[in-house]
Amino acid sequence: MAKQQLRPQRTDWRRNHERLLGVASVLVARDGAQVSLEKIAREAGVGSATLHRHFPSRRALLEEVFQGIVERLRQRAGELAGGDPRTGLVTWLEELTVCAANTRGLAAWLAAEAGDGPPDGETCHVVMREAAAVLVERALSVAAVRPGLSPEDLLTLAEAVSLVTEDDPAAARRLLHLALDGVRP
Known part of the structure; x- marks a missing residue:
């Protein structure tokens, strides 16, 4: 995930950064992760050079948006890790899937990051993989899921369901539960 700035920034820098991030969040939610960077800059009332000073790449912008x-x-995965392993895993996957179905561009972004090769630091996908790994390991330890199941398997499943059910959380929840029936031992 994006690193915080180490030195204090000027007020106008912070204001532009927040404005760009706010506009990007709205446009990504509406138009998806491939929204035009120039459109974001224009709607934020800044030039594209300003956008690129704040976010040197689309990746940097989307990391901060998500x-x-x-x-x-x-945090939710950490909370659920203390309870029943199967319930915790299923609850977290449902929350991830519904969130990604409701957050246009998130599922596509996580899927794209997964295919980018070794990550540069703590990306959104790495964070989700680590959260899933804790829950999967707990579920495997009590035979609540099939042996050999990996966090990547479940993240791919959640991403796929989210992509095809964008803006329809009820369908996302239903399809996820149908697929999870195949995960049971």
């Missing part, structure tokens, strides 16, 4: 959502899902 950072809060991913952090909430990480």
Whole structure:
């Protein structure tokens, strides 16, 4: 996930950064992760050079757009890790899937990051993989899921369901539960 700035920034820098991030969040939610960077800059009232000073790449911008959502899902995995292993895993996968179905562009972003090769630091996908790994390991330890099941398997499943059910959380939940029936031992 995006690193925080180490030195204090000027007020206008922070204001532009927050404006760009706010506009990007709205446009990504509406139009998906491939929204035009120039459109984001224009709607934020800044030039594209300003956008690129704040976010040197689309990847950097999207990491920050999705950072809060991913952090909430990480924390939720930690909470669920203390309870029943199967229930915790299924609950977390459902929350991830519904969140990704409701957050346009998130599932595609996580899937794209998964295929990018070794990550540069703590990306959204790495955070989700680590959260899933804890829950999968617990479920495997009590034989609540099939042996050999991997966090990547379940993340791919959640991403796929989310992509085909974008803006339809009820369908996302239903399809996920149908697929999870195949995960049971």
